[in-house]
Amino acid sequence: MTVKKFLYGAPGFLSLLGIIGLVSDEKFFLCFFASVLDFEYWFVKSDEMLEEYINKSAARGFFCGMATMGCATVFDFFVNNSSEMDALIMGLTLGWAVALLVYSISTAYFGFKERWGMEKEETP
Amino acid sequence: MIKNRIKEFRARYDMKQEELAKRVGVRRETIGNLEKGRYNPSLVLAWNIAKVFDVPIEEIFTVEE
């Protein structure tokens, strides 16, 4: 397995966080088990189109996460009058969640578009 | 791997990397990396470069197995 392929499936490791949900009272951690789906990229045949859409999605996720982090921190500090550390924690958490959400939606969208395009082609 | 003859065409037209970069809207570093075969251009960039030298794309870019 190449490093690139390993990285593409790496968000699947987030599913391990689901274990915290099993052994503690923080049940929202169980949602992380959904990330196990990302391991599929270790088994699909990779080509330049797949690489491009994963790279695009990850880059979108990264920048959206950064933008959300900055905006949420400033907003929480000035509008909600939170302390600077509470605002930062809020920004970091929200930024991380948005990054993962954008990545997931974007890869799902590209995957759907790819499959839909092929189905259309098969129709005479 | 995509091979190209950009350097040869530049020499023919006595054109510097900066000038070609400016005409196709990229940075000089991009042209330098292209010439050394370290970067494969998009079709649009390849087409723009061919247009600057007024030749078909395949005269500048060739694919080697």
Add this chain to the structure above:
Amino acid sequence: MKHRINYLGFLSLLALIAVLGWTTDNNGLYGFFGFVYYIRYFRVIPDEFFRLNLQKAATFAFMAEMISLVPFMFFCTYRYTSAKAVPMAFGLSFAVTIFAFTIALIVLEWRERKGAAYD
């Protein structure tokens, strides 16, 4: 040639978070002043090679963020109370992300310059 805005420059806006540290006397936030480094990208033309390198660096950083959160979360849950563990893990993961992004971008730019010798 039409001037194009290099949006990476806007990452420097995160340096404003350091101003919050300044106004509230929280020295811990001064690290955000490091984002001022990204102002230089407003002067870089965002051509396709630049965007490709940027995408590579961002992908690497995103994956580093996702991978690093897991060990940090387990470590912090084990080490601290659950109320402190989650923010701590997110903070450490964010630090890893920014570090990974900046290093990847610097390495790719260095490689790019190395490959772009003058004629």
